[in-house]
Amino acid sequence: MAETDPDVERAIERLLDGSVDGAGAEPSATLLVAHPRELEALRVLTDVAAACRRVQSGTGASPPVLFRWGNIEVREQAAAGASADVYRAYEGTLGIEVALKLHRDGPNSPTARRFLAEAQHLARVRQRNIVGVYGAAVHDGRAGLWCEWIDGRSLAQVLNDSGGFAPVETAYIGIELCNALEALHAAGLLHGDLKPANVLRERGGRIVLVDLGAGGAPQNVNAASSDYGTPAYLPPEVLAGAPRQPAHDLYALGRMLQTLLTGSADAALPAQTPPALRQVLARATATEPQRRYASPRQLRDELGAVLAGGGQRAAPASTPSRRRLVAGAIAVAVLAGFGALWSARMAPQPWRTDVELFRRSGAGIVAVNDGATLSQGDRLVLEIDSSRPLYAYVLNEDAGGALRVLFPLPGLALANPLPAQRRVRLPGSQNARELSWEISSDRQREEFLVVLAAQPIARLDRVTRDAAVPIDSNERGVGRVRAEPPAGIALRGTQLTGILQDIAPLLADDEQVRVRAYHFNDGTGLAR
Numbered sequence: 001m002a003e004t005d006p007d008v009e010r011a012i013e014r015l016l017d018g019s020v021d022g023a024g025a026e027p028s029a030t031l032l033v034a035h036p037r038e039l040e041a042l043r044v045l046t047d048v049a050a051a052c053r054r055v056q057s058g059t060g061a062s063p064p065v066l067f068r069w070g071n072i073e074v075r076e077q078a079a080a081g082a083s084a085d086v087y088r089a090y091e092g093t094l095g096i097e098v099a100l101k102l103h104r105d106g107p108n109s110p111t112a113r114r115f116l117a118e119a120q121h122l123a124r125v126r127q128r129n130i131v132g133v134y135g136a137a138v139h140d141g142r143a144g145l146w147c148e149w150i151d152g153r154s155l156a157q158v159l160n161d162s163g164g165f166a167p168v169e170t171a172y173i174g175i176e177l178c179n180a181l182e183a184l185h186a187a188g189l190l191h192g193d194l195k196p197a198n199v200l201r202e203r204g205g206r207i208v209l210v211d212l213g214a215g216g217a218p219q220n221v222n223a224a225s226s227d228y229g230t231p232a233y234l235p236p237e238v239l240a241g242a243p244r245q246p247a248h249d250l251y252a253l254g255r256m257l258q259t260l261l262t263g264s265a266d267a268a269l270p271a272q273t274p275p276a277l278r279q280v281l282a283r284a285t286a287t288e289p290q291r292r293y294a295s296p297r298q299l300r301d302e303l304g305a306v307l308a309g310g311g312q313r314a315a316p317a318s319t320p321s322r323r324r325l326v327a328g329a330i331a332v333a334v335l336a337g338f339g340a341l342w343s344a345r346m347a348p349q350p351w352r353t354d355v356e357l358f359r360r361s362g363a364g365i366v367a368v369n370d371g372a373t374l375s376q377g378d379r380l381v382l383e384i385d386s387s388r389p390l391y392a393y394v395l396n397e398d399a400g401g402a403l404r405v406l407f408p409l410p411g412l413a414l415a416n417p418l419p420a421q422r423r424v425r426l427p428g429s430q431n432a433r434e435l436s437w438e439i440s441s442d443r444q445r446e447e448f449l450v451v452l453a454a455q456p457i458a459r460l461d462r463v464t465r466d467a468a469v470p471i472d473s474n475e476r477g478v479g480r481v482r483a484e485p486p487a488g489i490a491l492r493g494t495q496l497t498g499i500l501q502d503i504a505p506l507l508a509d510d511e512q513v514r515v516r517a518y519h520f521n522d523g524t525g526l527a528r
Contacts, residue, residue: 093352119145129180178300254284379436
């Protein structure tokens with residue numbers, strides 16, 4: 001049998017026995033250069049091992065609960081920033097630890113609204129080098145988001161504890177962050193504050209970009225305060241007042257890689273820095289914008305060339321024994337991971353649902369409680385988060401007895417069944433235009449019925465099919481629908497009560513159907 005590569009063997013052993021930590025997770029130079037396939041396989045191992053640790057962290061003895069925020073148990077404070085606190089917490093439905101970030105200001109403050117927007121931005125992107133966001137909400141007067149708990153340290157902490165990074169480490173981190181920025185920019189977002197404190201190295205070696213508090217869509221970032229971002233990582237034109245652009249993240253990445261090498265964004269590069277890496281960093285941080293890299297892909301390719309040029313040996317052919325070693329290690333890790341997941345999920349998990357109604361305004365969205373007063377022109381949206389896929393039905397009846405279907409509607413981007421583990425906002429969008437329900441006529445009473453079901457409900461499917469009307473695509477703004485239901489559908493009196501009576505046998509099983517009702521007095525009529 002051919003001899004297996006010691007770099008690959010050591011990396012697999014360290015991953016499988018859990019001995020890789022945030023201080024020693026970097027791949028070796030020979031592994032980076034000589035074994036790209038094996039390196040990608042080890043990335044898979046890293047992700048599986050991290051998933052196992054997250055599951056297993058929720059199966060042992062639980063520390064005392066400091067307080068509860070919604071259905072999340074907060075266990076200890078992990079960090080405190082200028083405007084928000086980060087806690088290590090436990091999400092019981094998923095059975096995993098999460099990071100909970102709670103804003104200190106009231107939920108209606110401009111900074112809190114921007115904070116919630118951060119969660120929405122991050123939730124749009126799924127990529128291994130970007131922290132995964134599970135949801136965002138307002139509970140107990142505090143806006144918060146919860147995301148995956150990263151078992152590791154920030155690059156700023158590693159830098160402070162261990163000093164400057166080696167050139168090969170720095171180039172590898174740069175490549176991983178180029179992957180993250182490519183995904184962000186493809187989603188129309190910029191990060192806005194790339195620096196060592198906002199990059200984590202997970203136990204196992206995964207590089208993770210966090211904290212999009214200064215980022216988002218460029219037009220939104222530029223409309224907000226110019227105070228967001230760290231001056232040492234901003235290009236000269238931005239410091240002079242130029243609008244922020246995704247390309248400015250590449251300048252910040254170049255400055256950050258300089259910091260990893262030297263300990264400071266402004267310090268001279270160490271003498272042992274390879275000339276090729278010096279050239280890459282000089283181009284990335286050039287004073288003139290036209291000299292810099294135009295895309296994350298360009299920068300990533302040149303950092304890859306730096307690694308390829310700095311290897312100590314040529315890449316050997318991948319032998320059958322090495323392929324068997326890597327494939328076997330992945331199989332062991334995956335089987336172990338599924339075994340841990342299966343053990344942790346043997347007991348049936350309760351169905352978790354979170355339903356909140358919000359009123360839109362120019363300042364953002366504000367939660368609307370049952371019994372509140374609505375006014376003509378108010379725009380409403382409903383947010384639903386569920387641990388399981390579900391069928392949602394939203395109906396409205398006014399004081400005149402008119403029954404209207406608010407969801408599902410034909411032509412919307414969202415349709416039943418709604419996805420699990422993802423917070424969705426109804427009614428959704430049409431032709432990339434976000435919609436709301438708008439109050440359009442004077443009425444004395446409005447009632448909403450929200451039915452969530454694990455399976456389609458034939459009675460409600462008939463109502464939604466017969467009562468649905470097209471959305472008026474000519475409407476401006478949020479895209480309200482003014483049309484009344486067809487003749488014979490605008491029933492009077494107790495239509496919602498009748499619907500509830502029809503589906504009463506289903507309501508006995510709380511794990512199959514759940515109902516939420518809202519009552520608003522002295523309000524006005526609703527148009528879809």
